Amino acid sequence: MSNYSDIMDYAKEQTPVCERNDAISRRLFHEYGVNVGLRDENGKGILTGLTNISEVNSFTEKDGQRIPCDGELWYRGYRVETIINSLGPNEMGFEKAAYLLLMGEMPDDETLAEFKQVLSDARSLPKNFTRDVIMKGSSGDIMNSMMRSILTLASYDDHPLDTSVTNSLNQCIRLIAEFPLLATYSYAAYNHYTLGDSLYIHNPDPELSTAENVLRCLRWDKKFTPLEAKVLDTALILHMEHGGGNNSTFTDHVVTSAGSDTYSTITAAMASLKGPKHGGANIKVMEMMDDIRAHVEDPTDKDQIKDYLEKILDKEAFDHKGLIYGIGHAVYTISDPREVIFKQYVVDLAKDKGRDKDLQMYQNVEDLAPQLMNEKRNLLKPVSPNVDFYSGFVYDMLGIPQEMYTAMFAVARIVGWSAHRIEGLVTSDKIIRPAYMSVMRKKEWTDQ
């Protein structure tokens, strides 16, 4: 028996030891030319791969100089705005965008109809999976529940470890179709077993799209309006894909390159996505806005918001991490094109739902944060609101519970991860293995 009744007490005592032995000065990174976070001294990402799937732009060249510009996002040669604007007022586009990203070409009507049917056929879980897996050990961490389900789905697959392109594509298509069920049923279990509400599990409707089935399965009465479905469908298209370097897609590439199977690869990407600096930011933005409401007398007042944002940046308020969530991006500078699209919906929805005061609070944060960050941080480029600044507000107005926000992101990004996994399998079988320079001091045994 150790002297510790609680391992936490031991961990607390050892923390300064780890901090002493693990700290590496930023000066050494500079001295050895090692790029922190795989970004160079101008904040530009180090090239680690080539992709045909999408392109993200945030700078333009003028007179040989890199100038920040409005953000652009392209899926397989098409601007994301063009894809969204090409859809009819009530047309759902998830399936079309998913086919485009996954297969690399725009589907014609017949091809799209067939793909929709394939997804619809695949949108079911193995017999008793919901009862035997999803209902057990439920939690408000829907991403964790989904990861558990994804790994367990491997046990129901006759060829879980077959990493051929064909088998991986089959597994990816199935997961794309199953994700809405994994997410909404995980929430149903949590809603019942933890929150104490009635339990309901609705079967998906084979005639409905991905976005419509999410709303149908999430709501006890299965009802939703065409506008709600359209807004969610747009949100899903906007979250589907973001190049090979974003943290979760890069994780997908790393794990794929090790020869790992689809279930493990997608679970690893999920683990990355849930981080609050990545896809988990959508929940954090909502928590931050709740915190602002609780501490600022009049959130529509710019001066009061400014004082509180300064406290957040100084680590004196909210989660004491010093981050204003929903602001800043590893690539974008002047704007994130997805936020610009989201905002159009936000303004209309907020008016419709009588949430003008909340909208004013968001706009105050949007207006003030970049300038305050500029004053308090070593910014290498302009900052602006990112895709998740408004997404939580939109989901809130759609009545989607906060615990589901990052899971909604995953329902979309599984498409990008799948496309990158297939691209990785088709293009290269080289394991990804960057180097870490050792700054360890070698010791003689007698130095102890």
Ligand SMILES: CC(=O)SCCNC(=O)CCNC(=O)[C@H](O)C(C)(C)COP(=O)(O)OP(=O)(O)OC[C@H]1O[C@@H](n2cnc3c(N)ncnc32)[C@H](O)[C@@H]1OP(=O)(O)O
């Ligand atoms: C889907 C997505 O993943 S979108 C991103 C979602 N994440 C968030 O919204 C969380 C808040 N934002 C952030 O944490 C960051 O902006 C990130 C993680 C998105 C990008 O980080 P980086 O690439 O390091 O940003 P960048 O190089 O511009 O940062 C420069 C400085 O500003 C700081 N900074 C960047 N964003 C923020 C922010 N929102 N709040 C406070 N400080 C910030 C960085 O910590 C860094 O400071 P340092 O040099 O003292 O360490």
Ligand SMILES: O=C([O-])CC(=O)C(=O)O
């Ligand atoms: O690209 C990134 O770093 C983050 C990301 O996934 C996104 O913005 O969608």
